Structure formats: C-alpha cells, structure tokens
Amino acid sequence: MADDEVTIERPGFGARLQAAMEAHGPLCVGIDPHPGLFDQWDLPHTPEGLERFTMSCVEAFAGTVAAVKPQSAFYEQFGSAGIAVLEKALGALREAGTLTVLDAKRGDIGSTMAAYAVAYLSDHAPLRADAVTLSPYLGYGSLRPAIDTALGTGRGVFVLALTSNPEGASVQHAGGPGASVAGGIVNAVREDNRKAARKGQLGSVGMVVGATTGSAVEHLELDLASANAPLLAPGIGAQGGTADDLRRVFGSALPHVLATSSREVLAAGPDVAALRSKALESAEGLRELLA
Numbered sequence: 001m002a003d004d005e006v007t008i009e010r011p012g013f014g015a016r017l018q019a020a021m022e023a024h025g026p027l028c029v030g031i032d033p034h035p036g037l038f039d040q041w042d043l044p045h046t047p048e049g050l051e052r053f054t055m056s057c058v059e060a061f062a063g064t065v066a067a068v069k070p071q072s073a074f075y076e077q078f079g080s081a082g083i084a085v086l087e088k089a090l091g092a093l094r095e096a097g098t099l100t101v102l103d104a105k106r107g108d109i110g111s112t113m114a115a116y117a118v119a120y121l122s123d124h125a126p127l128r129a130d131a132v133t134l135s136p137y138l139g140y141g142s143l144r145p146a147i148d149t150a151l152g153t154g155r156g157v158f159v160l161a162l163t164s165n166p167e168g169a170s171v172q173h174a175g176g177p178g179a180s181v182a183g184g185i186v187n188a189v190r191e192d193n194r195k196a197a198r199k200g201q202l203g204s205v206g207m208v209v210g211a212t213t214g215s216a217v218e219h220l221e222l223d224l225a226s227a228n229a230p231l232l233a234p235g236i237g238a239q240g241g242t243a244d245d246l247r248r249v250f251g252s253a254l255p256h257v258l259a260t261s262s263r264e265v266l267a268a269g270p271d272v273a274a275l276r277s278k279a280l281e282s283a284e285g286l287r288e289l290l291a
C-alpha cells in the first residue's frame with residue numbers, strides 16, 4: 001500500500017440496520033405482489049401491473065421504514081420482465097437510502113453459492129441488495145462464499161433458523177433440546193458475528209426466526225441473544241402471528257428483532273398515502289412493544 005493510501009472500512013450491514021431501526025422502528029415491509037392483491041389493487045396480471053404495484057410500494061416505503069424485502073418468487077414468475085421490475089425497485093430503494101433484503105432463500109453447493117454471492121451481494125451486480133436470505137440445508141459451511149462476500153462488501157445475510165411455517169419444525173427441531181439443527185445454525189452464526197460483537201456492533205450474519213414459532217426457542221434451548229445477529233421475524237399478520245408473540249418468542253433477544261410483514265401492510269393499498277400510514281402505524285406499534 002502506498003504511504004498516502006488509506007483503507008476505509010465500510011460500515012457493516014448490522015451497524016447500518018441498527019441505525020435504520022433506531023430511526024424508523026424495527027419494521028421491514030415485504031413486497032409480495034400476490035395475485036389477490038393485483039385484483040384488490042385493480043391491476044392487470046402483467047409485467048406492467050407488477051411494475052405499478054412495485055413502484056407504488058417503493059414510493060410508500062422508501063424513507064419510511066427500516067428495510068424493504070421484495071420476495072423474488074413473485075418477480076421470477078414473470079420471467080425477464082419481472083426480474084427487470086425487481087432490479088428497478090432495488091435500484092430505487094438504494095437511491096433513496098432504504099435498506100433492502102432480497103428474499104430469495106438461496107442455498108447450494110459452495111461453487112454455486114459463489115455465483116449467488118456475485119449475483120446479489122457484489123458491488124456492481126444489477127440485482128444487488130443490502131442483504132439476502134439463505135437456506136442452510138446443504139450445510140452451513142456451503143454458505144461461506146455468500147457470507148464472506150457479504151462481510152467484505154458491507155452487506156448481510158439472513159440464514160433460515162426457525163421458519164414461520166408449521167412444516168419447518170420437522171427439520172429444524174431435529175436433534176431436540178441442546179442439539180437441534182436450528183441450534184447448530186445459531187452457534188455457527190454466533191461465530192461469524194464475533195468480530196462485530198468485539199466492536200460493540202450488531203453482526204451482519206442474521207437469522208430468520210418466525211414470529212409464529214411459539215415456545216420453540218425456549219424448548220430447543222437456543223441462545224439467540226448471544227449470537228449478536230439481526231433476527232428477521234416473519235409471520236405477523238396474514239400467517240397469524242401478532243406483535244405480542246414477538247415478546248414470547250424472542251425474550252432477551254428482542255432488541256435484535258426486525259419484524260417483517262407483507263400482506264397485512266399491502267392490504268392497505270393501492271393508495272400510496274394509505275400504504276405509508278399503515279407502515280408507519282405498524283412500525284410505531286413495534287417500536288413501543290420492543291422498547
């Protein structure tokens with residue numbers, strides 16, 4: 001390195017998320033353009049309808065909430081035209097300074113994970129987001145290329161630990177209290193977040209833990225708080241979870257929770273002002289609950 005060269009360390013995703021949650025409350029709004037919502041919003045089931053739906057969400061939520069989580073599946077079903085809308089939305093949110101979590105739940109052998117890492121977490125990727133969701137069921141170690149890329153570019157990942165759907169338990173609870181599959185994920189994430197913990201910052205390797213998981217965290221003896229991980233909590237609203245459930249599920253890890261809700265907020269559309277006020281109301285409610 002030349003004498004006059006300085007290394008500027010980028011703030012990590014965890015630190016950026018913590019600041020965004022302090023500014024806006026611990027809510028992430030999901031953009032899930034379901035067919036039923038197209039009907040409710042009086043939009044055609046076409047790429048044009050998808051674009052109008054998505055850009056109304058961007059207008060409503062950019063600068064309003066801590067993070068926005070587009071669900072990739074709803075864009076992929078429209079093929080390249082859908083992906084173009086996703087790319088436009090990610091770019092617009094980035095421009096607005098709002099954090100994005102791309103919900104794509106990628107998981108594959110390491111060499112393929114390296115390509116996913118480039119696709120979503122590298123600096124010049126058209127579909128880059130601030131964080132991406134990952135599935136660890138090919139082994140946590142297979143996620144290494146994505147985790148290392150995220151840590152190197154100031155981005156983050158959310159690894160599935162205890163998902164919000166009832167079927168998840170058959171895999172994630174296996175092994176039982178103290179030795180569960182989910183517990184293995186929590187322990188691996190804790191290791192990856194140690195450096196951030198030493199700096200007093202929230203780590204950038206997050207986990208997904210559903211608001212609908214009842215007493216599973218306690219039953220499986222998962223020490224979520226010590227993992228120093230952002231905890232993305234889906235399941236509120238349409239899946240039956242409530243904000244009060246967050247207290248029961250997360251206990252002392254509550255300050256690390258980023259609750260995410262899609263259909264419940266999107267049902268307030270298509271009016272942009274109504275979408276925004278629904279998101280603000282939900283975020284304020286969560287902020288009070290988690291305080």
Ligand SMILES: O=c1ccn([C@@H]2O[C@H](COP(=O)(O)O)[C@@H](O)[C@H]2O)c(=O)[nH]1
Nearest residue numbers: 071163164165210234238239261262263
């Ligand atoms: O365990 C998980 C992981 C991800 N999701 C995703 O979150 C949203 C939830 O949408 P709602 O309309 O708020 O139910 C959706 O994109 C899921 O794929 C999840 O629900 N559970």
